Amino acid sequence: MRPRPDRVRDGDAGAPGGQRAGAGRPGGRSTMKRRALLAASAAGFLAACAAPEDPSSKLWHSGELVIGTGNTTGVFYVLGAGYAGLINKHLSGYDATAAPTGGSIDNLQRLFSGDIDIALTLAAAADDAFAGTGTWSGRPQTVRALARTYNNFEHVIARTDAGIDSVAELKGRRVSLGSPGSGTELIGKRLIAAAGLDPNTDLVGLSMSLPQTTAAILSGGIEAMIWSGGIPTPGIVDLFAQAHGQVKFLPIQELLAKVDQKYPNLLDKAVIPKAVYNLPEDVAALTDANLIVVNDNMPADLAYQLTKVLFDYQQDLVSIHPAANGIKRELASDTDPVPLHSGSQHYYSSV
Known part of the structure; x- marks a missing residue:
C-alpha cells in the first residue's frame, strides 16, 4: 500500500526552458512496429545497460519521445519540459518533446493509444487504469511506472x-x-x-x-x-x-x-x-502522489536509462521548479498497485 507523505485549450504556448511543446503525434503507431520493437532478452538488457548502443543504431520509435504533461500554467508542464530537456541532453540519440495536455487521464488515454510515450499522472488515475476501474471500467491497461515523484x-x-x-x-x-x-x-x-x-x-x-x-x-x-x-x-x-x-x-x-x-x-x-x-x-x-508511467512494451534498457536520467540530474529539475525536491529515490519505487517497469526495477535494485 502506497504511503502518501490537464488536451488544453492554450496548447500553443511555448514550453519553459526552450523545450518545444506539441499536442502529440496524430494517430497510433502500427501494431507491427510495436511488436518489432519489444524489449530484448534479459541478457541483451544487461549488455545494453553496460554499453549503450551507438546513436546511429536502431532506437525505439526512431529516437522520438513525447511526454504528456498538463496545463501550461501547471507544474506537470514545467517539470515535463524540464525532463524532456534532460533526456535530450543526456540520452544519446533521443529527442524528447513535452506536450501540453488536459492532464492525468488525458495523458493515460494518449499513452494507451500510442500518441505519447511517457505520461505524468496522478497515482489515483494510474491505479484506475491498471485495475480497470473508473475511466477504464472493465478494461485494465498495461501501464508500468518509472517512478513515484512529488505530491x-x-x-x-x-x-x-x-x-x-x-x-x-x-x-x-x-x-x-x-x-x-x-x-x-x-x-x-x-x-x-x-x-x-x-x-x-x-x-x-x-x-x-x-x-x-x-x-x-x-x-x-x-x-x-x-x-x-x-x-x-x-x-x-x-x-x-x-x-x-x-x-x-x-x-x-x-x-x-x-x-x-x-x-x-x-x-x-x-x-x-x-x-x-x-x-x-x-x-x-x-x-x-504523482507517477511517471509508460506502457509495458517500452524496451527495458530505455526504461532503465529514463529512470537513471531522472535521478542523476534531479537537481537540474529542482532549479526549474521546487516541487522536484519531492522526488525521493528512496520512495520512487513505491508505486503500488501500479507495477514498476522491469527496466526501472533494475535501476532501483542497482543503486
Whole structure:
C-alpha cells in the first residue's frame, strides 16, 4: 500500500526552458512496429545497460519521445519540459518533446493509444487504469511506472464575495472542475462527493483549463475552482497576486475520513506554507502522489536509462521548479498497485 507523505485549450504556448511543446503525434503507431520493437532478452538488457548502443543504431520509435504533461500554467508542464530537456541532453540519440495536455487521464488515454510515450499522472488515475476501474471500467491497461515523484496539493478556492465557506456550500454554484481528463477533475469530484454532494447534479461543474479557470474566477464568471497540482503552481501564484484578497482557500481536511472510506490511502494531510502564495497564514491541505508511467512494451534498457536520467540530474529539475525536491529515490519505487517497469526495477535494485 502506497504511503502518501490537464488536451488544453492554450496548447500553443511555448514550453519553459526552450523545450518545444506539441499536442502529440496524430494517430497510433502500427501494431507491427510495436511488436518489432519489444524489449530484448534479459541478457541483451544487461549488455545494453553496460554499453549503450551507438546513436546511429536502431532506437525505439526512431529516437522520438513525447511526454504528456498538463496545463501550461501547471507544474506537470514545467517539470515535463524540464525532463524532456534532460533526456535530450543526456540520452544519446533521443529527442524528447513535452506536450501540453488536459492532464492525468488525458495523458493515460494518449499513452494507451500510442500518441505519447511517457505520461505524468496522478497515482489515483494510474491505479484506475491498471485495475480497470473508473475511466477504464472493465478494461485494465498495461501501464508500468518509472517512478513515484512529488505530491500534488488539492486547492479548493472560492471568491470571498460568494458566501462560500465549505465544500458542501458549493451546491448550486458555478465551479471549475479543471480540464476534461485531468487529475483535478478526478480528485475534485471525489472531494465533492465526500462533502455529500453529487458532482454531476448538485453544482454547475465546468470543464476549464487552469488559465481559463483563473481568468473566470477573477472576473466573477465562476464562484469557485478546484485544482490539483504541485506547489507553487504558477497559475495559482498569479491568481492570488492579481486577486488582492478576492479569493480564499476552503477547508478540506475535514473530508479526509469520508474520502478514505471509499478510496483508502488516496490522500494525506499536509500544509501549504503561507509563503507559497503570499497568504496571511498557512493552509491545511490534502495531498496525493504523482507517477511517471509508460506502457509495458517500452524496451527495458530505455526504461532503465529514463529512470537513471531522472535521478542523476534531479537537481537540474529542482532549479526549474521546487516541487522536484519531492522526488525521493528512496520512495520512487513505491508505486503500488501500479507495477514498476522491469527496466526501472533494475535501476532501483542497482543503486
